[in-house]
Amino acid sequence: MTETKICRNENCDKTVEGRRDRQFCSDYCKSEHHYSARKKTGKTYFKLEVDEVLRKNRAILAKHNVKSKATVRKSVLIEEGFNSRVFTHYWKNKAGDTYLFCYDQGFKEVKDNHKDKYLLIMWQAYMAQQVF
Ligand SMILES: [Zn+2]
Structure with missing residues (x-):
């Protein structure tokens, strides 16, 4: 049967x-x-592409963010394929600086000696508790 x-x-x-x-x-x-x-389904395809960029971004940030805080030249990350327009969420500190995150890896554009750099940080538990 x-x-x-x-x-x-x-x-x-x-x-x-x-x-x-x-x-x-x-x-x-x-x-x-x-x-x-x-x-x-274009939608699913788009999601896959975004997931891929996010994973790549996270890997690039994690590679440079060895001590859970670091400053890296923007051009170095861009050369490795970093895409700053794709991120998972953001966090604002008390001073009003906004960090963008790819999962647990955060970044923020800074000027250092007239050079464009990224300040890298790690996601911390207390960041999730902040309400704006
Ligand atoms: Zn078949």
Whole structure:
């Protein structure tokens, strides 16, 4: 009494065998199906792109922010592919300075000897408790 199921990958018409909850005839079809579904929905695709930029940003910041506080030249981060327009959230300190964050890594533009730099900090628990 096994029903015959056809692979969910629209470019494939093989029957699916094995466990009842299987939807694809092979791992290849499964990943191909998800890949093309992702391409179709611009929204999901956009989210993936943003996630990728965020992860990359975070990795770049973490690499330079070795002592949980650091100052780095802006050009150095840009060269490594840092994109300051993509961040997860922001935090304002009591002095009114706004730090932008990529997950736990924060950054703020500063001028230092007429050079554009980023001040890097780490997210701290107390920052979440502040209400504005
Ligand atoms: Zn298939």
